[in-house]
Amino acid sequence: MGANSDPNQDGSDEQQRRSEIYTYEAPWHIYAMNWSVRKDKKYRLAIASLLEQYPNRVEIVQLDDSTGEIRPDQSLSFDHPYPPTKLIFVPDKECQHPDLLASSSDFLRLWQINDSERVELKSLLNNNRNSEFSGPLTSFDWNEAEPRRIGTSSIDTTCTIWDIEKEVVDTQLIAHDKEVYDIAWGGVGVFASVSADGSVRVFDLRDKEHSTIIYESSEPDTPLVRLGWNKQDPRYMATIIMDSSKVVVLDIRFPTLPVVELQRHQASVNAIAWAPHSSCHICTAGDDSQALIWDLSSMGQPVEGGLDPILAYTAGAEIEQLQWSSSQPDWVAIAFSNKLQILRFNFSPRVSGCCLFDQKECKILKVHAWILLRTERIYFQSKWDLEKYMSIKPSLLKIQIIV
Numbered sequence: 001m002g003a004n005s006d007p008n009q010d011g012s013d014e015q016q017r018r019s020e021i022y023t024y025e026a027p028w029h030i031y032a033m034n035w036s037v038r039k040d041k042k043y044r045l046a047i048a049s050l051l052e053q054y055p056n057r058v059e060i061v062q063l064d065d066s067t068g069e070i071r072p073d074q075s076l077s078f079d080h081p082y083p084p085t086k087l088i089f090v091p092d093k094e095c096q097h098p099d100l101l102a103s104s105s106d107f108l109r110l111w112q113i114n115d116s117e118r119v120e121l122k123s124l125l126n127n128n129r130n131s132e133f134s135g136p137l138t139s140f141d142w143n144e145a146e147p148r149r150i151g152t153s154s155i156d157t158t159c160t161i162w163d164i165e166k167e168v169v170d171t172q173l174i175a176h177d178k179e180v181y182d183i184a185w186g187g188v189g190v191f192a193s194v195s196a197d198g199s200v201r202v203f204d205l206r207d208k209e210h211s212t213i214i215y216e217s218s219e220p221d222t223p224l225v226r227l228g229w230n231k232q233d234p235r236y237m238a239t240i241i242m243d244s245s246k247v248v249v250l251d252i253r254f255p256t257l258p259v260v261e262l263q264r265h266q267a268s269v270n271a272i273a274w275a276p277h278s279s280c281h282i283c284t285a286g287d288d289s290q291a292l293i294w295d296l297s298s299m300g301q302p303v304e305g306g307l308d309p310i311l312a313y314t315a316g317a318e319i320e321q322l323q324w325s326s327s328q329p330d331w332v333a334i335a336f337s338n339k340l341q342i343l344r345f346n347f348s349p350r351v352s353g354c355c356l357f358d359q360k361e362c363k364i365l366k367v368h369a370w371i372l373l374r375t376e377r378i379y380f381q382s383k384w385d386l387e388k389y390m391s392i393k394p395s396l397l398k399i400q401i402i403v
Helices: 013-018 359-364 383-392
Strands: 021-025 030-035 044-049 055-064 069-072 078-081 086-089 100-104 108-113 119-125 137-142 149-154 158-163 168-174 180-185 190-195 199-204 207-216 224-229 236-241 247-251 260-262 269-274 281-286 290-295 311-314 321-324 331-336 339-344 353-356 377-380
Touching: 021 069, 030 321, 030 331, 030 339, 044 086, 044 339, 055 100, 086 137, 100 137, 149 180, 158 180, 158 190, 168 207, 190 224, 199 224, 207 247, 224 269, 236 269, 247 281, 269 321, 281 321
Parallel strands: 030 086, 137 180, 180 224
Antiparallel strands: 021 339, 030 044, 044 055, 055 069, 055 078, 086 100, 100 108, 108 119, 137 149, 149 158, 158 168, 180 190, 190 199, 199 207, 224 236, 236 247, 247 260, 269 281, 281 290, 290 311, 321 331, 331 339, 353 377
């Protein structure tokens, strides 16, 4: 992870440590989470509780980069019916629209954050008014290219496309044979979904009668639970298989066959996020407490033993949620247990130093830092990391400074 200041400048250990990782401890287990993209709300996130009761909570928190603290704004905390399955801020970097936050649970809800620093329910969108029962919404996605559209997925096998400006359903499709677990936009009128039936399907709103099956699980009826579409290169998407430690990366030009499978997690994968600023990087996180970043630029070439991640971070517990900031792409947020952590990193080789090491010695390193796993080196993003490592392994004195 990079630092806010030049790594060659002197500063206190505390300042350098603080510049890499920030942690917020919520009063409840965190599940749903999302970054704000507005340029006037830097380091703002929404988080939601996972409580086995009807009333749950949503908090809007923000990092104060002058103090290094993530603080909730109590006036922007509010009750939410059931645990939200997903949260998304309005995709509006230029602040041209009202400051909105969408949530999914029993219904799709839009919350408006007012100038008076209050949150009010703006819309409750329900497409099943003739029944008291509504199939829970498993997920949703906000169309960045056309922000009036939100697509939802449901356990009732449908995907619903809402026009949130008119508060009406634009389209509802029976998308799969079983529960639909996730949905992702790939453009103005194109979206994809994954399901308990084990398939990834792509839909074009110009032809609502047909869909294209991009991938099916190798084992029948093995559910696919998460889907990420590469916004920088829409030819690629990634999906998670239920209770599996691998992530399947797909090229929509070549259906049915994965272009690569990422298989370095040691337990079930829970979340994926494509880099918002790079077409060939993806982050994955799971029950092994690991967040891994992968470089897929060589995924079309055979790699002996499979592809390895280029960066790794170990959290304090199983990581359930992962979000990559689109407005500040050197920041990733993860959620585990009742903790939110935001992590800063840098792909650039301009680091303060590196040290040769044996692969097994990774377990000895007790520094919270991203570890670059290439060429048997640890790349330190701050002088503090380098000094800390050398205090642990003082015999490794073969240091190379990279400017």
